[in-house]
Amino acid sequence: MRIRATVAAVTGALALTALAVPAAQAAGSSAPSRADYRTDATKAFAASHSAGSGITAFSTAADTTDGPDVTFSNLKIASAIKVGTTNMVATTVTYTMTHGADVDITSDDFATGPYIYKGTFDSPSNAALGDEAATCTATSSTTANCKGDIDIRPAEGDLVNADAGTWSAGALAITYSNQGETDQGSLGTTKVQRYSKLTVNAGPEPVYKGKTVTSTGKLSRANWEDNEYHGYTVQPVKLQFRKAGTSTYTTIKTVNSDSYGNVKATATATYDGYWRFSFAGTTTTPAVSAAGDYVDVK
Missing domain, CATH: 2.60.40.730 (SOR catalytic domain)
Incomplete structure (x- = not known):
């Protein structure tokens, strides 16, 4: 999954499509197709922008306006992601999520996942997420250990040659009821390399x-x-x-x-x-x- 060029409101929405899998679905109910993730998250994210929230996919270091009360830490990602010309490449990311007591991370209304981005946090030139939301295991009433993938498909135009090099990593969370989104960047780095x-x-x-x-x-x-x-x-x-x-x-x-x-x-x-x-x-x-x-x- 990618964000190409400017990461504006609508393209940022596409980036969130990978996270439109409620946590409860991971417990056993059938998940919709990848296209459904994209459609649902795009509508939710675009709606929050049209409402004038001012949130973009990568707006501040920890933007919680209208989004769930969460922060992220302890992110771990591979030092390098080697990408060829045809095969999808998946890289597992782990991180700790700290959330407010009022945030139910098991709710169908909530999802979280990692992402990586090229360039600056405020104006990334490209970004990549996973096809599905991360899975999280509670370690206390307000913390959880989470694991999710970054999925890159070179054959679908996810990357251009100029994207090769160092990327930064972050994590985000969304709620569907109010199209809220919270994200935090600069949690780590990786290299996306030309195989x-x-x-x-x-x-x-x-x-x-x-x-x-x-x-x-x-x-x-x-x-x-x-x-x-x-x-x-x-x-x-x-x-x-x-x-x-x-x-x-x-x-x-x-x-x-x-x-x-x-x-x-x-x-x-x-x-x-x-x-x-x-x-x-x-x-x-x-x-x-x-x-x-x-x-x-x-």
């Missing part, structure tokens, strides 16, 4: 001792705008070798990928073993190592 791939082919096979082994491969990463993989250009890539019968790779040299993401490196054949390329990663792209290619030395 990477790296290949290697070493040869000749076999090779005579003292002769040259040439390794070729390609470093590529997901493009979220055309849903293909393209070469990651001008990036440092290590050529590594593992002697047969051992478990540790040693770096032989570092080369750069070319303007197409292709990688080529040469080394002297000394022992039977495995050759691979390894990329350390960047903020926008995760680290990756190719599977070792075995070369027999005569």
Whole structure:
């Protein structure tokens, strides 16, 4: 689920669709479809804006105007979310919710869930939530431990390439009876990264001792705008070798990928073993190592 561009009233409403699953439904009654979540939450959120409440999906650090009396803390999220070109990626988030004595978190009228956003809290360029509300377990009359997912679908246009990098995390709660919404950002950070791939082919096979082994491969990463993989250009890539019968790779040299993401490196054949390329990663792209290619030395 996403918010693209400005996170204005209506798009903010779409972001809340994932939370339109009452807590009671998690206990056993059948939940509506994902489209129903979107429709119901959009209507509730848009109604609160048309009523002049002034609440937006990401308005203040802890906006409780017309929303449930809740605050959030202890949020934990993965350090990185690696997103490819087609498959939905789900990331579990946990957090503590503290609420007023008058807030019934088991009511059909109440739902809560985590979200992540790119950019500033007041004006995020994009955001993502889960398809369903978080599940919460009461730890006292006014606190609960909650767990929910962030769901990202690259094939449905949830991301553009500029979204790669550091995102902030938060949590929100809504009540349906008055279309109230409370949210709190800056509770943590994660990296949303363009999934990477790296290949290697070493040869000749076999090779005579003292002769040259040439390794070729390609470093590529997901493009979220055309849903293909393209070469990651001008990036440092290590050529590594593992002697047969051992478990540790040693770096032989570092080369750069070319303007197409292709990688080529040469080394002297000394022992039977495995050759691979390894990329350390960047903020926008995760680290990756190719599977070792075995070369027999005569």
